[in-house]
Amino acid sequence: MPSYRAPLDDIRFLLDHVIGVDQLATLPGHEDATPEMIHTVLAEGARFCEEVLAPINQTGDAEGCIYHEGSVTTPAGFREAYRAYCDGGWPGMVAPAAFGGQDLPRLMRIVLDEMMCAANLSFSMYELLSHGVTGALERWGSDALKARFLPRMVDGSWTGTMCLTEANAGTDLGLIRTRAVPAANGHFRLTGTKIFISAGEHDLTENIVHLVLAKLPDAPAGTRGISLFLVPKRIVQEDGSCGEANGVRCSSIEHKMGIRANATCVLDFDDAEGFLIGEPHKGMRAMFTMMNSARLNVGMQGIGLAEVSYQNALAYARDRRQGRASGGGADTGAEADPILVHPDVRRMLMTMKAYTEGLRALAVWVGLQLDLEARHPDAGARAAAADVLALMTPVIKAFGTDTAFEVTNLALQCFGGYGYIRETGMEQFVRDARITQIYEGTNGVQAMDLLGRKVPEDDGRLVRHFLGLVHADLAAAVAVPAIAALAARVEQAAQALASTTKQVLTRAQTNPDEIGAAASDYLRLFGLVATGWMWIRIAMAAVRTEAGAPQRTIEKLGTARFFVERLLPTVHALAAQISAGAEPIMAVDLS
């Protein structure tokens, strides 16, 4: 069985020395969120993930969910774990105090997300979307709805879902057919079928709160005619208690490649009672409140799976003995050396380490922006944080999960044949990771969001701002002898990003296909540059703190070097591929 230890040391180093988590306590309302408090809470969360969630991950996969006549039974241990999760107060960690939450910085939740997903992705998915529902309700819901639903969401009594997809409407939500008609009491009645609804039905809570995209009778065509509704599984009575069943039924669950312990449901809405959230026909705007938070979370899922895979591969490589080091046996007392001595095994391990730690740094930096955007007293600082979030959300989601899938596969590979059998658990990480490249908008959709929407926005303001941050850090790094050469190579990569950006946007003025043709390669290029920049920041922090942790400084500088010299060069291949333009992609007739 795989093991998991939350990487608290790395997290602490990143928060304290790379992104400056002490900023949080300067934000209004977060005065108590000192580094000490943050690390204490995270250590408690880590223990919960290690001791409660990780032990039921592999059994949950083997058992899966059971569907019977509209009900879903979760695997053994999930109900108890969910109860412990609620007892610990975790569901309300970042929710407003007015509704019973603890109002902690959202960055803390981002870090907890990584640990939960590393320990048990399927479990984490039961409550992941609750946060999106809570957020959307808080921002767009009426006071009456908030009062009736939020306290029970915040204390974990009820969970939430996002009901977007239909059989004929996935990426293209404009095609949805679910209808909502006004009812006498100001409610609405919804009818239609939603598919791929994560945690759409389960036995963890007495009620489930669905946020549903549907069209009103007078709706304009396409996405501009979509409204958002809250539809509870059970009718919630005036006193807040759960009454009779609403017209929502789970008609089946999917048999999937992975996340088998999470129920992916087909939900039939049949004249179900619902409440409008936000304005009529403006549902997409409200939905994006949820979706952006969920996309960042999916990136954390990837990082979590990368981390747990790496940990287990490293442990195996230290333990498994096959062959001899190329310069002669390293351990003459044994009949073979640990496979860690083989350069090709180390290449895999270093690749995993450099991606995982680099991505984590990037993700916590982005996570910090959530709090800066929400609470910074200066409007300019809030806007800058919002810009970073808009730009980086698709990068964290898509680059994070593409890379995580690569990392889980490298980890499996380190196990050789043992990696392919279920017992070791490595192939579960691969199967679980594979969904993260698809849901909450496929990674192709993320790439289009980045290059088709975020990058061109306001004549490239977001990218300029980002590259400004990068250049400033690199300029400082060039003055540090141990880092100067690496920083120069990241600078080259950043320049390749800048020139590629300009080239694509210019071409797109005459051929709109240039955006789509470049998008996926561009997102990867962007992710590599951003992670390379993070490695320079990590290296700088390691040098700054060398006195207190000389070994860590050596390790971080060495990993930074590995990233820059052995992974970052792909940037230039991607730039060359993008510069070939759309024509080679579009020319062959595939119809």
Next chain:
Amino acid sequence: MPSYRAPLDDIRFLLDHVIGVDQLATLPGHEDATPEMIHTVLAEGARFCEEVLAPINQTGDAEGCIYHEGSVTTPAGFREAYRAYCDGGWPGMVAPAAFGGQDLPRLMRIVLDEMMCAANLSFSMYELLSHGVTGALERWGSDALKARFLPRMVDGSWTGTMCLTEANAGTDLGLIRTRAVPAANGHFRLTGTKIFISAGEHDLTENIVHLVLAKLPDAPAGTRGISLFLVPKRIVQEDGSCGEANGVRCSSIEHKMGIRANATCVLDFDDAEGFLIGEPHKGMRAMFTMMNSARLNVGMQGIGLAEVSYQNALAYARDRRQGRASGGGADTGAEADPILVHPDVRRMLMTMKAYTEGLRALAVWVGLQLDLEARHPDAGARAAAADVLALMTPVIKAFGTDTAFEVTNLALQCFGGYGYIRETGMEQFVRDARITQIYEGTNGVQAMDLLGRKVPEDDGRLVRHFLGLVHADLAAAVAVPAIAALAARVEQAAQALASTTKQVLTRAQTNPDEIGAAASDYLRLFGLVATGWMWIRIAMAAVRTEAGAPQRTIEKLGTARFFVERLLPTVHALAAQISAGAEPIMAVDLS
């Protein structure tokens, strides 16, 4: 359910116009193997794969193998399919006529392998190793053993296995503990436990012939002390009939990520009767006869899975409608356009197509060398073919399967959420493909075989010979206006391969870790250059045959361009990564 149509048109084009299959009929003993005869037989094989094997692929995965008290039951339909396979005479296709075979060119088998693996990888694995066993027995067995075993292997009455791996000896076979002791009658008695034995037990045939690596009492340590033994599941009597059970028992089967319809067995040998194959302590040499053939076959497994994945992704992309083409709706009569119009979807499809067709060309060219090596009247030509085989076997195995895994994942991605559910069958291709990167020597082992053994051999003779072939074709291609620019870029890539080769070999003289540190990137670089070269050959053939097939010429030139402009640039990133050397990989202390 996924569908499969054998790509006979592409195969015919490659055989007839790219590699010159008409050479085969000039080889002694293959006079009947005219292109017409070859394509007739392959078309028959294609029908068998499409009609018999493909329909039981998904059901076989769902059902899996059942283990009960030493016996394995294969999924529904497998027994009938195996009988039909034998009735069709397929097991003896390339076996010697003296033992009942048809003695057809081995290239034909390579092509059939691709089709069988595309249709049903698990099924193909039941008889894959029979060919290796037949080959090893034919070459190294005594006349008595040949007479007793070969006819029943050749007609498919019995299948074969390769028993190498033990719990503590995978890549490092020198560590095996299975013992063989001489018995009175000239036989041996084997005791030990082998794991990961594909098709080690099943209900398809009355007997199974195991080739087993074991150590004799006086064996030297390490791989120089390994001998090879033939151990039948049931004792074969003087008259050739199967008698009592031998001391071999399947004690369990693995629960695996994929190839679930093939039984991967733990085999316990307990004083089992065995026969020495070849000389004592020379078992590794005999085993390599099997292993090289199996490695080439695993490459074909990858290409088959890539092909079937691509076919289904293309069909889905033509059918599924989401969103509008970026330049405005392409199909104004429908509410959305087929996703094929989106550049990012086309990028995925073109990537799959360019890899799959390019790899197939490379593989059939390598397959042709099997026959040239075996039958060419000129010793120099035989030696040249042997050189190509030695060099290219690890490339086909590792680059073929790494790329195939990428292709199956791209195909899954085209399906969005539907790709992740079992019903569409796309995730099975991913799970099945994953093992091909591991078994028959992990892809890391292949990379070490290429760069640590094949490339340095005789001061680089094999690579020089290969690059000579490449340069000659590229020189001719530069004279063809439609291809000249592409050929120039492949030439740059080939030069990067040449200079990287020289650089690594020079460095390795002072630091042996340089080989292992470069190996995997080097193999990928090599594979990309070889596939790029093949695309130039394909383009040349397409131009030569333009009069008869103008559409094909446009398609092949367009795909060649896509490969060269959008995939090949990675070569230069790989060269840069390799040139960073071993230090960034080895410096960080991971112990």
